[in-house]
Amino acid sequence: MSYYFAIVGTQDNPLFEYEFGTSKQGGDGQSRFTEQARHLNQFVLHSSLDIVEEVQWTSGQLYLKVIDKFFNNYISCFMTAGNVKLMLLHQPTAVAAGASTRNSTSVGVNPTSPQTEEAIKNFFTEVYENYVKAIMSPFYKVNMEIQSPVFRQRVAAAGRKYL
Amino acid sequence: MASSKASRLGEETRMDKVNAELVVLTYGTIVAQLCKDFDSDYVEVNKQLDKMGYNIGLRLIEDYLAKSNTVRRCANFRETAEMIAKVGFKIFLNITPTITNWTSDGKQFSLVFDENPFADFVELPDDGRAQDELWYSNILCGVLRGALEMVQMQVEAHFISDVLRGNDTTEMRISLIRYIDDELPPEDD
Numbered sequence: 001m002s003y004y005f006a007i008v009g010t011q012d013n014p015l016f017e018y019e020f021g022t023s024k025q026g027g028d029g030q031s032r033f034t035e036q037a038r039h040l041n042q043f044v045l046h047s048s049l050d051i052v053e054e055v056q057w058t059s060g061q062l063y064l065k066v067i068d069k070f071f072n073n074y075i076s077c078f079m080t081a082g083n084v085k086l087m088l089l090h091q092p093t094a095v096a097a098g099a100s101t102r103n104s105t106s107v108g109v110n111p112t113s114p115q116t117e118e119a120i121k122n123f124f125t126e127v128y129e130n131y132v133k134a135i136m137s138p139f140y141k142v143n144m145e146i147q148s149p150v151f152r153q154r155v156a157a158a159g160r161k162y163l
Numbered sequence: 164m165a166s167s168k169a170s171r172l173g174e175e176t177r178m179d180k181v182n183a184e185l186v187v188l189t190y191g192t193i194v195a196q197l198c199k200d201f202d203s204d205y206v207e208v209n210k211q212l213d214k215m216g217y218n219i220g221l222r223l224i225e226d227y228l229a230k231s232n233t234v235r236r237c238a239n240f241r242e243t244a245e246m247i248a249k250v251g252f253k254i255f256l257n258i259t260p261t262i263t264n265w266t267s268d269g270k271q272f273s274l275v276f277d278e279n280p281f282a283d284f285v286e287l288p289d290d291g292r293a294q295d296e297l298w299y300s301n302i303l304c305g306v307l308r309g310a311l312e313m314v315q316m317q318v319e320a321h322f323i324s325d326v327l328r329g330n331d332t333t334e335m336r337i338s339l340i341r342y343i344d345d346e347l348p349p350e351d352d
Contacts, residue, residue, distance in 0.1 A: 136184075136284035138191025139198075148286050 002031040003163060004041040004089040005155065009143040012049055016146040023160045032093055045089050048075040052085055063121050066112055074111040078124035086124055119162045126158040169245040173253030176231050187283045194299060205296035216305020224310040227251055240339050244272050256280055276333040287327050298322045307337060315343045
């Protein structure tokens, strides 16, 4: 499974992006997006923002689960209280999807299984905590791009831990 | 012995508490605003923080003496250092910096801060200069300078390392310049 994670600010402006791959089931943590898909990911993810606006009032939860699907790309969203969106695009690798069903509930293969939902929720929760810490820095202003290398490391760590 | 007495004094003195995040955010805002006002001239920001601290220190010493019940004068500079670290910092910031690196003449020492309540969440601006020029907690130097001046000690205080800059420790160097003698008021003629 390959992941593309982005934080989108209140003006629908990107604040942070990070690309990684699964570390579960022997994954090496590298994403397997094709060069073309890399450019497309940003569009796919941002085009889901309309859906976010539709579903954000329905559940009352911060975690909105999988909200959109574009071919083999699944978009999960976590909405912070301050209307900043944490968005995760996950793309199961073609090989894994066609492989044995033994692992079908595992995080890396089935993007809509409860296990995957839970893993992504944990990932979002941890990133959210770190996001709050990052914006508490006095030198950060609302809707400013997050450049902190510490934050990037922590996102990477959360990705390794849960996805 | 003096050291344990100082610790006890620091523990016993009860102070009203205030939310730590309030302190972090208030101080952070001051520093960030100074950086903005002086166009990221960090040398000037350090100076301004020191000056603010100095003005706080001049008045804070009165509060310190009133609350800590230290009626006796410190016999030497070592004792002063103990009182600063274990009583002063304890009652005002609820931390106890470690005193180390005394020079042999007993006039210079370092305070090493294991934790710094001002610096939670803080990351210095990533402009390539702040990491080398800004002393984020410089207000503390001013406070010590101001407070000690009011009790007849002229000192010089500055930070020599800060974890925010990527150093391993946060360390402040304090040097005694002289004891200020009671000066006679200038005569009229």
